[in-house]
Amino acid sequence: MNDSPAPPKLKVAVWKFASCDGCQLSLLDCEDELLPVAETIEIAHFLEASRAVAPGPYDLSLVEGSITTPQDVERIRELRAQSKLLVTIGACASAGGIQALKNFARVEDYLRVVYATPEYVETLATSEPISAHVRVDFELQGCPIDKGQLLEIVLAYANGREPRVPRHCVCVECKRAGQVCVMVASGTPCLGPVTQAGCGALCPRWSRGCYGCFGPMPGANAEGLDERLAMLGSDPRERRRLFSTFYANAPAFRDRHAQGRADEESS
Amino acid sequence: MGTQKSGTPGRGDGRRVDPPDVPGGAPASLLEPAAVGDLLRILREQGYRTIGPTLQDEAIVYDEIEGLGDLPAGLTDRQQPGEYRIEERSDDALFGYNLGPRSWKQYFFPPSLRLFAARRAGRGFEIEPPDADPPALALIGIRPCEIAGLDVQARVFTGGGHVDPWFAAARERAFLVAVQCAQAAATCFCGSMSTGPRAERGFDLALTELLDEGEHRFLVEPGSARGREVLAVLHPTPAGPAERARAEAATRRAESQLSRSVDGEGLPELLEAALEHPRWAEVAERCLSCANCTMVCPTCFCHTVEEVNDLSGERTERWRRWDSCFSGEHAYIHGGDLRPSTRGRYRQWLTHKFGTWHAQFGSSGCVGCGRCIAWCPVGIDVTEELAALRVGSDRAETAETEEAT
Incomplete structure (x- = not known):
């Protein structure tokens, strides 16, 4: 390696749509790793870190936030065209986020409650993931994302390899850590069996049920879990609320709270 | 705690487990409950890390224990499909529970194990020495079905042409204090798999907790030379036919409580x-x-x-x-x-x-x-x-x- 020229740095841009900024903060949160990372990549556009911005095209765009306005729709298409790789970071960009709760209500009702002069607000009726509008190369899950996984994404692309991010559920993290199952041992409702790993089983390790902030794992059998929770005595309202948080708009969870609402109305 | 001492027992003696002296157990003897604490102390003095049952997060799990006080005295578990609950017993049994979620495999086949590291060196790389050897463990309270489980994994990890060094070393060094089952959970089916509720071999010492009619003592059977040496230090009293009969009755009770089975025929x-x-x-x-x-x-x-x-x-x-x-x-x-x-x-x-x-x-x-x-x-x-x-x-x-x- 020493006798070959250094490879060109990966040109990275960070973009924000409808979101809380927490996921892009994860990049700044890489305190110990930040300097070595900065040597591996060129940060061309990251307003949270620097006003200095470089024009595109970009090797890797990290996109935070969901699509909620007509302007967002235009901007994400532009960014896609400027980006060799586009990776969504977080629940908002990957599934619509908590703000996607408006997808299951009348947006006019919310506007009237929240804003003094709702006529100034131009918004879509839905909050949608980036993938509803453009091709996405990788969706990094979490609310917020795990900084270790973010580093893995950046390093993988900087080294020209596929990112290695687990697709199994939180239970595997619990069991590897020797954590006692809160659902089996205490009857605590837990979304761990259907939620993608990445958090290190944070909540179960504090004897709490998982609330699914990394979203459904691929192939999640949320219906099977929902039925079991009902058997354990969880009422339709509790189950509906369990599935309608940060990943309320992810299909596996969306089906469950839609079903829960129907059950509540019929009971 | 748990630091590796030189001259770790079991290391390199090339012997896993002695066959039992007599089928059905070597001459049995009796120990008081306090002697279990002495046993833990002696094993720790000999350089073993003592791993056994202890209450953690609403379950009895295997973890490092240092003395009698760490054992789940007076506790048991009730189990059903998808359900596990800790309950109190009416006595002070030290091993009056069934099985918890952690099996012993965590010590022989760790959930995460660093196999080696490598550092770039010019155009090649250099391998860094592998991690330290596995510690010598004393498994306190391993159940008959769990001894069988360890044997199954031993065939997987050490039975073929490629021996897993961690598993082989950990297994060779391990000192097994079995506890014979005197009860069965609703989820147990060792009877139909021929792995329990009583172990005849595969342990260094086997305890049967005698609890009937206000008695609280342990019937002890050595299963290896190592086991006999450790037992001798505890100065047990000889067991008579009455105590042996009570131990056999405990096994029969566990057998009678087995409610699940697998038909292995074909x-x-x-x-x-x-x-x-x-x-x-x-x-x-x-x-x-x-x-x-x-x-x-x-x-x-x-x-x-x-x-x-x-x-x-x-x-x-x-x-x-x-x-x-x-x-x-x-x-x-x-x-x-x-x-x-x-x-x-x-x-x-x-x-x-x-x-x-x-x-x-x-x-x-x-x-x-x-x-x-x-x-x-x-x-x-x-x-x-x-x-x-x-x-x-x-x-x-x-x-x-x-x-x-």
Whole structure:
């Protein structure tokens, strides 16, 4: 390696749509790793870190936030065209986020409650993931994302390899850590069996049920879990609320709270 | 605590476990409950890390214990498919529980193990020495089915041409203090797997807790020379026929409480013929593909190997971690996942565990501990699934026979 020229740095841009900024903060949160990372990549556009911005095209765009306005729709298409790789970071960009709760209500009702002069607000009726509008190369899950996984994404692309991010559920993290199952041992409702790993089983390790902030794992059998929770005595309202948080708009969870609402109305 | 001393017992003596002196147990003796504390102290003085049952987060799990006070005195567990609860006993039994979620495999086949590290050196790389050797462990309270589980994994990790060095060293150094079962959980089915509720071999010492009519003593049987040496230091009193009879009664009580069973008759052939059975699709509707059954199973050994490199790319570590046939990544090969459906994954697990394991390792992969039943978050019961597969297959066989005649 020493006798070959250094490879060109990966040109990275960070973009924000409808979101809380927490996921892009994860990049700044890489305190110990930040300097070595900065040597591996060129940060061309990251307003949270620097006003200095470089024009595109970009090797890797990290996109935070969901699509909620007509302007967002235009901007994400532009960014896609400027980006060799586009990776969504977080629940908002990957599934619509908590703000996607408006997808299951009348947006006019919310506007009237929240804003003094709702006529100034131009918004879509839905909050949608980036993938509803453009091709996405990788969706990094979490609310917020795990900084270790973010580093893995950046390093993988900087080294020209596929990112290695687990697709199994939180239970595997619990069991590897020797954590006692809160659902089996205490009857605590837990979304761990259907939620993608990445958090290190944070909540179960504090004897709490998982609330699914990394979203459904691929192939999640949320219906099977929902039925079991009902058997354990969880009422339709509790189950509906369990599935309608940060990943309320992810299909596996969306089906469950839609079903829960129907059950509540019929009971 | 738990530091490795030089002259670790068991190291390099080339002996795993002595055969028992007499079938049915060597001359038995008696110990008071306080002597269990002395036993822990002696084993620790000899350099063993003492691992045993202790209450943690609403369950009795195996972890490092230092003395009598760490044991779950007066506690037991009640288990059902998908349910585990701690309950109080009416006595002060030290080993009056059944099984918890952690099996002993965590010490022989650790959930995460660094295999080695490598550092870039010019155009090549240099391997850094592997991690320290496994510690010498004293397993306090290993149950008969768990000894069988350890044997099954020993055949997997050390029985073939490629011996796993960690497992082999950890197993050779381990000192096994078995506790014979005097009760059974509703999820236990060791009887039909011929692994319990009593162990005749495979331990250094075996304890039977005698609790009837206000008595609280332990009947002790040595199973190896090491066991006899340690026992001698405890100055036990000889056991008479009455105590032996009470120990046998405890075993019979556990046997009588076994409520689940697996019919092993022709099971591998039956499973091989049942690959298209409709039951697989039915169980897949309930199964979450969450891998809990495989994580708590004392014999499941699937793992993944990962390279973890540092930011500079100058150093990399190779880690082995528990994986599962229920995870999508485990069956991912170039271009896709070869077992994308839960139906296919459950079938793979069950047919391997109870069927093809025989051809691969010469025994069943199941020891009947029932952990997969209790710790399945939706309470899927392997004994029920196997029975359902048998009924359907019998019917299919009968139909074929009828057609043929």
